[in-house]
Amino acid sequence: MKHLFSLLVIGLLFSMTSCLEIIDDLSLNGDGSGMFKYTVNMSSSKVKINSYLALDSLDGKKVPSISEITNHIDELIDELCTQEGISNVTFDSDYNNFVFKLKLDFASIDELEEAIKAIVRKRSKGRVDQELDHEWLTYSESSLNRSIPRMNFERTNNLKADEIADLKKGMYTSITRFESEVASFDNESAIVAKNKKAVMVRANPYSLIRQTNLLDNTIYLEESAENE
Amino acid sequence: MKLLITTTFLVAFGSVFAQKSENLLPKDAVSVFSIDNVNLLQKISLDDLVKYEFMEEVQQELFDGSTSGKTLKDAGIDFEQRINFFQGSGKRFRVTGFTFGIENRDQLFEVFDDFHAIESDYSGVDFYESYFNRIAIRGNSAVLFRVQGHSDHVEHVTDSIWYARGNDYPWYEYQYDEMILESLQPEDAVFDGNETIENTNSPSENNLPQADEDPTQKTYYELRDSVELDYHLHCVKRLCDELFLRNESLMLEDERFAEQLTHSADGIFYLDLERSVGNERDMKFLYTYYPNFSVKSEELYAGSIVLGDMKILDNAIELDLDVEYGEKLGPIYNELTDTKFDKHVLKYIHKDNNAYFTQNVNLRKAYEEAYDVVMPILSNSERSIAASAIMIELMDALVDKDAVFGVYQGSMFGAYNGLQTVKTKKIIFDYDEETFEYSEIEVEAEEDMPVFVMGFTTKRGDVPEKVLNRLSKIYSKMTNMEDYWLLEDVLLGAAPMYFIIKNDLFIMTNDMDLATNHPNGYGSEAIGKREAKKARKSGALYGHVDAGKALQNLPRGIFSDYENEMIDVIRGKSGTMEVTSTKSVETSTSFKLAYQFEGEYENSGTYFLDLINSLYVVTK
Numbered sequence: 001m002k003h004l005f006s007l008l009v010i011g012l013l014f015s016m017t018s019c020l021e022i023i024d025d026l027s028l029n030g031d032g033s034g035m036f037k038y039t040v041n042m043s044s045s046k047v048k049i050n051s052y053l054a055l056d057s058l059d060g061k062k063v064p065s066i067s068e069i070t071n072h073i074d075e076l077i078d079e080l081c082t083q084e085g086i087s088n089v090t091f092d093s094d095y096n097n098f099v100f101k102l103k104l105d106f107a108s109i110d111e112l113e114e115a116i117k118a119i120v121r122k123r124s125k126g127r128v129d130q131e132l133d134h135e136w137l138t139y140s141e142s143s144l145n146r147s148i149p150r151m152n153f154e155r156t157n158n159l160k161a162d163e164i165a166d167l168k169k170g171m172y173t174s175i176t177r178f179e180s181e182v183a184s185f186d187n188e189s190a191i192v193a194k195n196k197k198a199v200m201v202r203a204n205p206y207s208l209i210r211q212t213n214l215l216d217n218t219i220y221l222e223e224s225a226e227n228e
Numbered sequence: 229m230k231l232l233i234t235t236t237f238l239v240a241f242g243s244v245f246a247q248k249s250e251n252l253l254p255k256d257a258v259s260v261f262s263i264d265n266v267n268l269l270q271k272i273s274l275d276d277l278v279k280y281e282f283m284e285e286v287q288q289e290l291f292d293g294s295t296s297g298k299t300l301k302d303a304g305i306d307f308e309q310r311i312n313f314f315q316g317s318g319k320r321f322r323v324t325g326f327t328f329g330i331e332n333r334d335q336l337f338e339v340f341d342d343f344h345a346i347e348s349d350y351s352g353v354d355f356y357e358s359y360f361n362r363i364a365i366r367g368n369s370a371v372l373f374r375v376q377g378h379s380d381h382v383e384h385v386t387d388s389i390w391y392a393r394g395n396d397y398p399w400y401e402y403q404y405d406e407m408i409l410e411s412l413q414p415e416d417a418v419f420d421g422n423e424t425i426e427n428t429n430s431p432s433e434n435n436l437p438q439a440d441e442d443p444t445q446k447t448y449y450e451l452r453d454s455v456e457l458d459y460h461l462h463c464v465k466r467l468c469d470e471l472f473l474r475n476e477s478l479m480l481e482d483e484r485f486a487e488q489l490t491h492s493a494d495g496i497f498y499l500d501l502e503r504s505v506g507n508e509r510d511m512k513f514l515y516t517y518y519p520n521f522s523v524k525s526e527e528l529y530a531g532s533i534v535l536g537d538m539k540i541l542d543n544a545i546e547l548d549l550d551v552e553y554g555e556k557l558g559p560i561y562n563e564l565t566d567t568k569f570d571k572h573v574l575k576y577i578h579k580d581n582n583a584y585f586t587q588n589v590n591l592r593k594a595y596e597e598a599y600d601v602v603m604p605i606l607s608n609s610e611r612s613i614a615a616s617a618i619m620i621e622l623m624d625a626l627v628d629k630d631a632v633f634g635v636y637q638g639s640m641f642g643a644y645n646g647l648q649t650v651k652t653k654k655i656i657f658d659y660d661e662e663t664f665e666y667s668e669i670e671v672e673a674e675e676d677m678p679v680f681v682m683g684f685t686t687k688r689g690d691v692p693e694k695v696l697n698r699l700s701k702i703y704s705k706m707t708n709m710e711d712y713w714l715l716e717d718v719l720l721g722a723a724p725m726y727f728i729i730k731n732d733l734f735i736m737t738n739d740m741d742l743a744t745n746h747p748n749g750y751g752s753e754a755i756g757k758r759e760a761k762k763a764r765k766s767g768a769l770y771g772h773v774d775a776g777k778a779l780q781n782l783p784r785g786i787f788s789d790y791e792n793e794m795i796d797v798i799r800g801k802s803g804t805m806e807v808t809s810t811k812s813v814e815t816s817t818s819f820k821l822a823y824q825f826e827g828e829y830e831n832s833g834t835y836f837l838d839l840i841n842s843l844y845v846v847t848k
Contacts, residue, residue, distance in 0.1 A: 023657060023666065043655040047675040050720035097655050099668070173657075175664050198664040 019044040020170035020205060026146075027177040032108045032139060043097040045166075066095055073100075079119050080104065085111025109139040142223065144176060147216045167206035174201045174215045180222055187217035249309040249327040250489060252364070252371040253478040254467055256323050257314035260478065260498040262489065264310050304335030306368060310489075314478075316503075320381045321463045325373030330365060340372075350472040362464065366472065375467060377459040385459065386452040398448040488535050497536035497549070502529045521609035528601070530554040547821040556601055558814045564594035564638075565768040565811045570685045572731040573641040574760045575749025576742070577681075582778040584643035584755075585771040585807075586763045591638035592629065599624065634688035642682040645739060646777060650677045652722040677723055681742060683735035692734050696727055711747040762808065768817065771807035775825070 021041040028034040042049055055063050064072070073091065081089045085107035092101040106112035117132050138145045159167070181196040190201040203214040253260060305311070309329025316323045330336055337343060343356035343363055356363040363372045390398060446454065470476040479486050488496045505526060514522040531554030539546045553561055567590035577584045599620075606617035654673035657666040686692065696713045700706040705716040713727040719738050726743035728735040737743060746753070754760075763770040803825035810818040 021657070039657075041655055041657065043653075044673050045675070046654070047650075047652060047677055047720045047722045050722065054720075097653075099655050177664070193664045194662045200659075200664050 019166055022170075022172045022205075023175065024173065025175045025177070028109070028139065028144065028179075030141075030179050033106060034109075034112075035103065035105050036112060038102040040100045041098075043099055046096075046098050049098055076119060076123075077102075079122070080115060083111070083115030083118060086115045109137045109144075113137050141221075143218055143220045144178075145218045146174070146176065147213065164206055167209070168204050170205040172203050172205055172208055172215065174217075175199070176217070176219060178219075178221055183220045183222045185217055185219045187215070189214070190217055190219075249329050249369045249371075250312050251477055251479055252327040252366065252369055252471060253312055253314055254316060254323055254371075254373070254471060255476050255478050255481040256316035256318050256467070257478045257498075258316040258500050258504050260312055260314045260485065261495065262310050262312040262498070263495045264493065302335065303339040304330060304332035306331040309369060321375055321377045321459075323373055323375050323463075323467060325361070325371060327369065327371040330368050330370050333365070336370075350468060353468075353472050364468065364472070371471070373467070375460060375463040377456060377463055382452060382456045382459055386448070386455045389455065390448060390451060393445075395448075484533060484535065488537075491537050493537035494540045495538035497534070497538065497547070499534040501532035501534060501551075502526070502554070505529045505532075518610045518613055521605065521613045524605040524609060528554070528556050528605075530556070532557055543826060544822060544824040546823075549819040549821070550816050551819070552816040558816075560594055560597045560601060561817060562814055563597040564589050564591070565817070566590055566593055567637075567639065569764045570639050570732070571760075571764060572733055572749075573639075573683065573685070574763065575731065575751070575754050576683060576733070576735060576746075577641065577643045577755045578645055578742075578750050579753055579755050580645070581643045581755070581774070582646045583771075583773040584641065585769065586641045586766070587639060587769055588766075589638040589768055591636070592633035594638075595629070595633070631688060631691070635686050635691045637685055637687065640682070640684035643680065644778065645679040645681070647676045648679040648739070649674045650679075650723045650738065650740070675722065677720070677738065679737075679739045681735060681737040681739055683728075683733045685732060686729075686734045687732060689729045689732060689734065692727075693729050696729075709743075712743040714743070762806075766808040767811035769807060769809040769819070771805075773805040775803040775805055775823075 019042070021039075021044075023037070023039040023041075025037040025039070026034065027036075052063055053066065070093070073093070077089055077091050080086055087105045087107075089104040090102075092103075094100070106115070113136060121132055134147075136147050175198055177198045179197070182192050182199055185192070185199055187201055189203070190199050192199050199217065199219050201215050201217055208214050250262060306329030311326060311328045313326045314324065337356070340356075340358075340363065342358040343361075344358075346355045346357045348355045350364075352366055354365045356365070361372055361374045363370055387398075479489075482498075482500070485498050488498060514525070531552070533552050534549060535552065536547055536549040539548075565588070567588060569586075569588050573586055603617060603620070606620065607614055652673045652675050653670050655668050656671055658669050659666045696706070697708060700708040700713060705718070707714045707716075711728070711730075715725045715727070717723070718725045723738055724740070726737050726740065728737070728743060728747050730748055735742075742750070755763075759772070763772075803823070806820075806822045806824075808820045808822075
């Protein structure tokens with residue numbers, strides 16, 4: 001899942017390091033199926049983004065038009081739809097406020113991860129194959145382990161001071177929801193919802209880039225009555 | 229006595245006929261940047277020099293490591309002679325390069341190490357050649373040049389030979405035949421998904437035009453390469469014949485250029501507008517289809533030329549440009565600038581601006597004059613052009629010119645007031661602590677935005693007023709605020725824009741402070757009397773840039789690394805750029821660009837080259 005972050009958003013981070021908000025929302029059912037929602041909110045930088053989009057190039061690189069961005073996203077969505085175990089894929093885009101929302105259902109965590117890896121593998125043309133061997137999501141009946149891919153982060157070494165300041169203003173929010181209550185979790189920064197069925201971890205994109213394990217978490221669930 | 233006369237004669241002869249680098253400028257040069265104060269450039273590294281765009285045509289071979297860490301002084305350049313950068317474009321070829329003096333030929337070829345000596349057909353001239361460029365040395369002066377034949381001429385010659393040899397149209401796509409055949413197949417010939425289809429879209433040998441089955445015959449591409457090479461050699465020979473056999477150079481061909489070189493300036497600029505316009509690539513299309521119209525249009529520019537002097541003063545560089553017109557264009561420009569300055573515009577330029585300009589022209593008078601000049605050209609041109617003259621005559625007769633030029637008479641102004649924080653809206657997500665479910669909320673936000681004001685003089689403010697009032701009734705985002713009109717969320721999808729019609733001006737701005745607090749002008753916050761006087765006294769154009777402030781605010785992202793390097797030199801330092809002009813007279817308009825900088829500068833030669841480069845980019 002975090003690879004989608006890497007693929008879709010890190011590019012944006014580098015090209016327009018404006019104030020950025022990302023919500024990564026994973027809802028897991030007891031049978032391992034679930035729903036994944038991924039929201040990118042750049043509305044607080046829409047003036048900057050619109051001004052960039054008005055340019056032909058930025059930092060010597062071509063600036064894509066809205067239609068090119070839309071086409072690219074449509075291709076990714078089409079590919080996602082064809083992946084095994086993935087269904088009900090929807091993508092809402094608001095180019096007035098630059099808010100983008102991806103939503104999909106998955107049959108199992110493994111199939112979700114494999115679907116994303118398949119797309120990344122195809123798009124990255126072998127550049128991140130080593131990272132693709134790593135498992136970002138592992139789920140057993142009583143725990144979920146999440147981690148974040150490490151690829152591409154070396155690119156951030158050249159960030160300029162104003163880009164770093166912009167990244168620090170952003171926020172990455174990772175939410176994991178369960179049908180049963182959460183017993184405990186490893187990440188000390190995480191908080192649990194009052195209903196005890198959701199865990200949230202937040203970090204600004206700059207910190208996340210510097211310390212890629214900030215969002216890593218292992219969440220342990222209460223034993224359900226049936227299991228008992 | 230006899231000895232004295234002989235000596236005097238020899239000295240005089242020597243000074244008149246001493247070899248000078250400018251004598252090697254080809255007569256095809258259309259624009260020239262000639263630097264006299266070459267000493268100024270001694271410290272400039274060759275690596276920096278070849279990065280300038282005016283060096284782009286010759287830089288590939290120079291910027292290959294052999295120039296690394298070396299300056300012009302290390303390259304054996306004679307600083308007693310001028311360096312003259314030139315470019316020119318004939319009807320069928322383009323020539324670029326520079327001429328210079330040589331003090332040490334060995335040092336020169338240590339830097340230009342890709343060049344090797346070749347046989348010379350010209351007495352007293354040594355030739356050196358690299359893959360693209362040539363250096364010709366006569367005496368202690370040299371010209372480094374590159375000649376490129378226009379590709380359309382090369383293709384024209386190639387096509388002629390190709391067809392004369394009995395070949396078919398070279399670009400025929402044989403796959404069309406297959407597509408036609410496929411379309412004629414019966415409908416039940418359904419595609420089997422398991423079949424593999426040959427990819428015919430990728431480039432393949434089959435798509436290359438073939439001469440015939442005989443492998444000894446050239447393909448179209450091979451033939452074109454041969455023609456290109458032969459034509460290149462022909463162009464080089466023609467240029468060298470002119471320079472070294474017939475002694476035809478720009479110096480001797482254009483006395484205006486020769487006269488300009490006598491000015492006591494650190495550099496001079498020359499642009500022959502007549503040849504520049506005639507050689508424009510777009511004109512070739514017109515020449516092909518509308519030869520009469522093209523010739524007459526080109527005649528408009530006859531005698532038009534831009535000449536300039538560049539001077540380096542203490543912490544300042546000045547450029548004086550004279551745009552000289554021929555007898556047809558002159559009266560049009562004369563009428564164009566025959567108007568009074570609209571002093572109302574000065575009320576809307578804030579004293580703390582980063583940059584502003586005023587343009588003072590009379591389109592009505594220019595239109596009347598241009599009508600008399602252009603209509604005979606259109607009427608006597610090819611039929612389709614002549615037909616368009618009827619439309620123009622009808623428009624002239626039926627349209628209310630008083631109303632049109634009353635709304636927009638041509639005088640305008642603009643100001644850039646730097647970055648200001650403007651109110652926008654953004655989306656935030658509100659989380660429910662119970663479940664971490666979230667919902668979107670739109671809230672007020674602030675973002676930095678470049679703030680500008682633009683406006684033009686209008687004697688018919690009632691016309692745009694009617695339009696804005698009507699729009700405010702039918703368009704929800706447009707509101708009549710009495711003193712101004714507000715259009716919401718129009719700029720960059722977020723910020724509002726304001727329209728003001730006051731003082732015979734139509735003004736557009738995104739500066740809320742101007743619209744809400746100063747719709748009648750900034751008053752005491754407007755630019756001071758001294759600056760206002762400069763703008764008033766300038767003819768058609770006045771421009772002022774506070775280089776320190778304006779460049780400080782420019783976002784780095786929109787520039788390349790190299791452009792940022794150049795801008796960084798000025799960033800953080802105070803200085804101004806000012807453009808002034810005279811009113812046009814029958815024959816010319818004069819412009820003056822003054823770049824005044826403050827503080828310590830390592831090498832003012834780079835500023836000089838920046839100015840030259842700017843001129844090159846504008847005029848190429």
